[in-house]
Amino acid sequence: MSGTDKIKNATEKVVGTGKEAVGKVTDNPKLEAEGKADHTKGSLKQAGENVKDALK
Template sequence: MGLDDKLKNSAEEKLGAGKEAVGKATDDKDLEAEGKGDQMKGSLKQAGEKVKDAFK
């Protein structure tokens, strides 16, 4: 369960970075903001996984 979650979270961060880059390149502020949001969600989930790992 843990490794799968970590990979999904990392992928979410990477996809968010891609969306942000495309948004910047096309001057699409909505897509750029969505990408930043996806990155933030992925980062928060990663932090949660680290906390869970610390208590194992």
């Protein structure tokens, strides 16, 4: 995995966690769900990259 991909995936996870927290505080279920989705997407991308690296 390139360094750029690692940073993008980590950023997506952090942004997702932030959105989720803001959604909880503001009682905004849509924003909370969007944050969870972003966090999960970042995690899955990172896992996929790790698998590709392991197969090299």
